[in-house]
Amino acid sequence: MHNSDSFIHEVSEEVRRDRLYATLRRYGWILVTLVAVIVGGAAANEVLKSRRASQAEGAGEALRTAFAETDAATRAGLFGDVAKDAPHAIVARLGEAGALVAAGQQDKAAAVLLALADDSTALPVYRQLAALERVMLLGKTMDPSERAATLETLAAPDAPYRPLALEQRALMHLDQGDKPAAIEDLNAVIADPASTEALRARARQLVIAAGGSATLPLANG
Numbered sequence: 001m002h003n004s005d006s007f008i009h010e011v012s013e014e015v016r017r018d019r020l021y022a023t024l025r026r027y028g029w030i031l032v033t034l035v036a037v038i039v040g041g042a043a044a045n046e047v048l049k050s051r052r053a054s055q056a057e058g059a060g061e062a063l064r065t066a067f068a069e070t071d072a073a074t075r076a077g078l079f080g081d082v083a084k085d086a087p088h089a090i091v092a093r094l095g096e097a098g099a100l101v102a103a104g105q106q107d108k109a110a111a112v113l114l115a116l117a118d119d120s121t122a123l124p125v126y127r128q129l130a131a132l133e134r135v136m137l138l139g140k141t142m143d144p145s146e147r148a149a150t151l152e153t154l155a156a157p158d159a160p161y162r163p164l165a166l167e168q169r170a171l172m173h174l175d176q177g178d179k180p181a182a183i184e185d186l187n188a189v190i191a192d193p194a195s196t197e198a199l200r201a202r203a204r205q206l207v208i209a210a211g212g213s214a215t216l217p218l219a220n221g
Helices: 001-069 074-081 086-102 106-117 124-141 145-154 163-177 179-192 197-209
Strands: none
Touching: 074 086, 074 124, 086 106, 086 124, 106 124, 124 145, 145 163, 163 179, 163 197, 179 197
């Protein structure tokens, strides 16, 4: 009886072994493919990480080179080259605009700022900064209706650059001869908790120059 049980056990083991081998022969390629995909994916990920790190390092070095360049026209060109790299495009485009202004190429700088302001892929805070810088750059030479509409948006209560936009809108009103509206915006600048002391000081001087009286800033707390 013992020999019979042993024989049955050996046959069963052999059957299971044959089934395992048959299964491996039939589906083994799936396992091999899965392992290859996992290993290959990990290797590809490391390559991409290394490539991104190398690109970021190269772009960072290019930015440092651009900032260090003393010739404004050359600096603008260097920033323009870096601006083609998406992760650093915002800094480079703003730097390019500043360099173009320094080189006396205001029209080109305004075009760079307009492109950034209209770029739906950029964060709103950067788009609004570009729009504000463009208004400050062009001033009274900007189309009046466009200037007014842009500043209306930038001076909204929840806008990130509201105090600066209010100052620019006040300057627009002064250009148009509307002193009461200018004084109202300037007093709003003075009262805005987000305004810097330097900005408040400029606003007070403009209020006095316009023949008005400056309000005191709101007390904190």
